Amino acid sequence: MPEKALEMKNISKSFMGVHALRDVSFNAYRGKVNVLIGENGAGKSTLMKVLSGAHTMDSGEIYIDGKLVDIKDPTSAMESGVAMIYQELNLCSDMTAKDNVFLGREKVNGLLVDEKECERKTLELIKEYEMGFHPNDKVGDLPLAKQQMLEIVKAISKDAKIVVMDEPTSSLTVDEVEHLFRIIKKLNANDVTIIYISHRMEELFEIGDYITVMRDGELVGEWPIEEVTKDSLVASMVGREIKDIFPKQQVPIGSTVLEVKNLTKEGVFRDVSFSVKSGEILGMSGLVGAGRTEVCMSIFGALSRDGGDVYLKGERVDIKSPADAMKKKIAYLSEDRKLMGISLMNTIRDNISLSNMEQVSKNGFMVKAKEEELSNNAVKMLSIKTPSIYQLVGNLSGGNQQKVALAKWIERDIDVLILDEPTRGVDVGAKQEIHSLIGEIAKQGIAIILISSELPEILGMSDRIIVMHEGEVKAEINAEEATQESIMSYSV
16 A cells, blocks of 8 residues: 555544534545545535635544644635635636735745746746646636646645645546646656545546545545455445446437527637427537637627527527526527526525526515525425425535526526536535436427537437537537547547
């Protein structure tokens, strides 16, 4: 067994009387990739936030390099050699890369910030790990993958001995994931310990050395990666066997509900045409940046376009805003739930009510009983883990936040549902639940557009697939004839 870089012993943490962690002990081995998995709400993020100083534990002990440490805030965590890269990146988009790297730790020369030294040190790390951007690049101008790499540069610049990565590949292409894995292996070679949280099973066996499973705030077990299988891990995570992650239902496909012709936005997408029928799930595949999201945002009225037409049930419609789209019975689940999908500072009830005002109000006033009925139905249907509908959405796990974002739409009377990365950042059990719900929605005759970067999801859930590349539709394939290889060939 390699040496333990980290030992978290008997960690417990409660929020308002609800146990998030109960007597959890977790080990991370030096210079290895230590995978941490579990269902959404299992306590993974809470445990790592205790390690990073974002939460203070109620009880327990933390040892780094065999020494007891007192981590009470992010500063003390950083001083102990711990850095955390969150799924929602923590960067200042209006600042340069080097300014982000040294924010709060600026190199100074007398009374002034030594810009050249900050640039030199940042460039040194960028070159060593082949990051592919410049220290003076504005962060907001960098693609998401480069921003992810910048977070790694930040962590390395702090001389972190333990780096926590929370869903680091959720927005990366296949090539970008391979680049990330090369960086991780180089970090391991430099004796840096990685704690890796992901719901993508195929990644865990490619990059992991040891794996720890949590369930319901407790430790299930820890194993070398070669001693487990995908099926055994899933059973450990959810406490039951899951046989079919993609429970695609056979649904009668009706007439065309939505048709778009020659949608164009200069520099983003051009001449995009497709249709989707009642009860049909149309998969939209392509690499990150292919224009899938932008096309669907333009249909929903959240992004202007330069040309093209949208037809609903054969009638041309002029949709200029999301409010117009909602009136036309179009719903859109955003890929960025925190920016455009949910309000973190409001309760589950409030979030669901906001998209269903006509159902929960009377004569201009909110009806509490109707709000509670609608919200409780949605919580039950989507198996949202929460003490009550009055829980703040920001206090939920990422996967349960995603379920709330979806819950806003399932109670509406809609004809078209656009799902943009609906299972991003959710565990395998929640994925199956969401996939089953998508099937039930299709059975109601609703036309569904499913955008996903996960090819198994596209292949497993779609009736028909369109593939986009650099803003254009490159192929339309029947799902029965599609393969991962054929989709990737059109994607690139």
